Amino acid sequence: MIGKALGPWLEHIPHPLRPWLKWGALALLVLYGGYVLLGNLFLNTPLGPWAANRKPEKFQIEWGPGVTWWPGRVTVWDVRMKGHVGRTVWAVQADKARGRLALLPLLHKEVRVPEVVADGVSGDVDQTSQRRPPPVPRPGGWVLNFQRIHTDTIRRGRFAKLVLEGQGSADVGFYKQLRGGPLEMLPSQAHFPKARLSLDKHELLRDAAIDARFAIARHTRAQAPGVRKLLMTDAELSLDGTTAGLHVVAQPGGKVAFSTVPAKGKAHVRLGFARGSMKPGSQLRWHMPVTGVDATGRPREQALDLQLDVDRDMHVVAKAPARESGPLALDADLRIRGTQVPLTDFRSLVPRSSGHVVGRWQFPSLKWLGSAFIQAPWLSLEGAGVVDADVQVADGKVAAGSRVGVPDVQAVAVVMGNRIQGRARADGRLDAGEGNEVLPRLDLVMEEFNIAAADAPNRPYVTGRNLRLDVQTLSGVDRAQLRRPGGIKEVGELLKAHLTFQDAQVPDLRAYNRYLPKTHMRFDGGSGLLSGDLNLDTSGDIGQGWLRVKGNGTRMSVAGMAVRGNLDVNTKLRRADLGKRQFNLDGSTVNLADISFTEPGGESRSGWWARIELDRARLAWGKPVGVNGTVQIAMKDVGFLLSMFSRQREYPKWVYKLVDAGQARVHGNVQWQDDTLTLDRMVASNQRFDLKARLRLKDKTRKGSLFARWGVLSMAVEVDSGRRDFHMMHAEKWYDSQPALIR
Incomplete structure (x- = not known):
């Protein structure tokens, strides 16, 4: 058959060469037939995927039917590829792909593909928390040299929740040496005459004409790891389209929900990027209608306009003209020195920025x-x-x-x-x-x-x-x-x-009991008013000022007596020692009015009053507070002071004539520390009597001494918890011999 087919040609060839030519043609035919057989077996049996997927954790490829009729030329259908690089997981699908492989470069460990044409292309890119470490660079890696990958039928691309849909075309080429060798993205381009862009199913852009050009200079991972690849990148983007509107809804709790709605905004973008910097002449115009509901529940409409211009600097303008109770108000005009784009820390733009930002916004x-x-x-x-x-x-x-x-x-x-x-x-x-x-x-x-x-x-x-x-x-x-x-x-x-x-x-003055020595002084009820005027420092501690508490119908327990009446405490504070939270109380006053008190034995009095002034006093802020200082007291009579030492019926009868002897001036020392209240060197007198007292109330104990003189009569009493010893002879001498309670 071969002889008949070659007969007309063989007549012109010398007779000795004719057998060799026949056998040569037969050999070529056998070789071709073997290639067709083996090549198609390779494409249509598990042998092909097995050979291509030697490291499935990094790269996998699958295809449906395939055919090859000439060495280096392959056509396959239903192509699916996916890979994992660093934290990026990608996948590409194509209905059909046909390409040409240069065979001779294979002898030099180079897979050179001059051209691949794909139909019905879509792709997905996601970020994952699982990072695949890069390979350790080693010499001798194979070279992947895809000089042109072309498609006129891009259907869809997705990066995380950002989705681009539409009929597009692209020309892409890349160079990559395996085993950690260099990577290069050859000058590439993409075009979408009518695309739709959405984020998490919310439309951002529609009817968009998009043109993009990009290239990445050859580099190794060590030279430009991760996002620093942008320092090796040149790109241009041209975009015109119709933008969606922004709908702003205030939710319970102050949060703000955003969503897009169909609208007729406008987008015009001409951006150029060169090795980490924006190109002069770049510009962006984005007009987005904004709808929302104001505080009264009425719908409002306005618009947000964004503008970027690049010359020697970057000039950013954002405006949302204020409407009465509108959902958004913004007037921002910022100039950023230089054109460099920060790749890792966008906060580095702040020191380069000057301008103004005026607006109103709801923050969660x-x-x-x-x-x-x-x-x-x-x-x-x-x-x-x-x-x-x-x-x-x-x-x-x-x-x-x-x-x-x-x-x-x-x-x-x-x-x-x-x-x-x-x-x-x-x-x-x-x-x-x-x-x-x-x-x-x-x-x-x-x-x-x-x-x-x-x-x-x-x-x-x-x-x-x-x-x-x-x-x-x-x-x-x-x-x-x-x-x-x-x-x-x-x-x-x-x-x-x-x-x-x-x-x-x-509402309840008992709240202040945490600051009082509860055993011997506490509020039992009543309400009041609190006022304050305080100066604070960096730490929020009081420097100086005053606090005033007024209580009407106040009920208290003081030294075992039930007290009721009106209280007015004006505390003047001036810091003395911040480290110990100590304050001077000099000039602080306590006014007691319309006081009635009942002794443990049941004897009671009413209509009593006192005005107390702290001459020199120090307060230690704590729970309870501590007070140490001297006091001056003007009181209606000394009846309350006498009741602190003993019940009325236990005194000699003449002692309570002191109560009827009129107002008294009292001065002495006061110490209130933890649950201990101490009165020392208390001296009360008027023209008719003299009285001296010292008393310590600690836990459930009561210890002290008192001296009283009325005319020629005098007495002293020693108090030690429930025991009382009266001294009628040499009373003042005995009292003066007792030790002071406050050193």
Whole structure:
């Protein structure tokens, strides 16, 4: 058959060569037939996938039917490839692929594919938490050189939740040497005449014409690991299309939900990127309609416009013209020095930025606001809220004149172990200091508030209205220094704060028993009003100020006696020792009015009053508090003082004539420490009598001595718990011989 086919040709060939030519043609035919047979067996039996998938954990390829009619040319259908590189998992599918393989380069360990044409292409890329370590570079790796991969039928591409759909075309080429060798992305391009872009099933862009060009210079992993590959990348993007609208919905709890809705916005993008920097002439215009619901429930419509222009610098403009009670207000104009794009830390853009940001926005959390304006660790703004801002930025720093307003936020301040919280209105601003120093200030008003112990925040004991807290920076804030252990003490008086409130309700005065020596002094009932005017420091501790408690119909237990009446305590505080939380109480007063008291034996009196002034006194803040100092007391009579030592019927009858002898002036020393109350060198007198006393109440014990003189009559009594010894002879001498209780 071969002879007949070659007969006309063989007539022109010398006779001795004809047999060789026949056998040569036969050999070629056998070889061709063998290639067709073996090549198609390779493609259509498990042998092909077995040979291609030698490392399935890194790369896998599968295909359906395949055919090859010529060496180096292959056509396969239903192609599926996937791989895992670092934390990236990718997959590509194609209905059909046909390509050409250069055979001679295989002798040099190079898989050179001049061209691959694919139909019906789609791809997926995801990030996973499982990282596959890169191979250790070794010499001698095979080279994959795909010079052109072309398709006119891209259907879909997905990167995580970002999906691109549409009929597109692409030309891609790459060079990669295995065993950790270099990688290069050859000049490539993609085109979509009418694409749709969505994020998590929410449409962002439709009817978009997209053109992209990109290339990555040849490099090894060591030269450009991870995202640093962008330093080897050149890219251009051209995009025009219709954008979706943004719908803003405020949810319970202050959170804001975003969704896209069909709309007729506009996008125009011309961006160029060269080895880590934006190309001059790049620009972006993005117009997006914004819809939402205002605070009254009425729908509002407006628009958000984003703009980017690149020359020597990058100029960013964002505007959402304010509408009355609209869901968004924004006017931002920032110029970023240079064109370099940070690849790992976008915060590095901040020092390069100057301009202004004015706007209103709902934030799901406002914790950042307190630290952004005032570095006060004892003050925090919690929960969600709307922020009205007018921020001026100079070289990445918020400049003087900037302000931030929050019409409604949950504020918490912890002051000396007390937790103050309530809904507040906050206004922050930056004032100009000396030498271009910026001094933050925050003014806060709690329309309603409550106070609870910091260790029992769910049991408030004070409720009030209109609390004001003004916090002012005195010098520049070195935030890094503040974050170090003990940093606040190192910088000293960095802040000052002024806290004021009037006539807050104290429903149950028993809440203050945690600060009293409960055995011998405690509240048994009654309500009152609390007012305060305090200056605080950087740590939230009191520098100076006053606290005033007024109680009407107050019931107390004092030294075993039931006391009832009106109480007015005005405590003046001036810090003496911050480390020990000690304060001077000089000038503090306690007024008792319309007092009735009942002795343990049942004897009672009413209509008594006293005015107490602390001349020199020191307070140690704790639970209970400690007081040590001298007092001056004006009282209606000495009846209450006598009752602290003994019951009325146990005294000689003439002693209680002292009670009827009129008002008395008393001075002496007072010490109140833990559960011990001590009175020493107490001297009471008027023109008719003299009285001296010392008494210590500790736990359930009562110990002390008292001397009284009325005219020529005198007596002394020694008290030791339940025992009382009266001294009628040489009473004053005996009293003076007793040791002082306060050294």
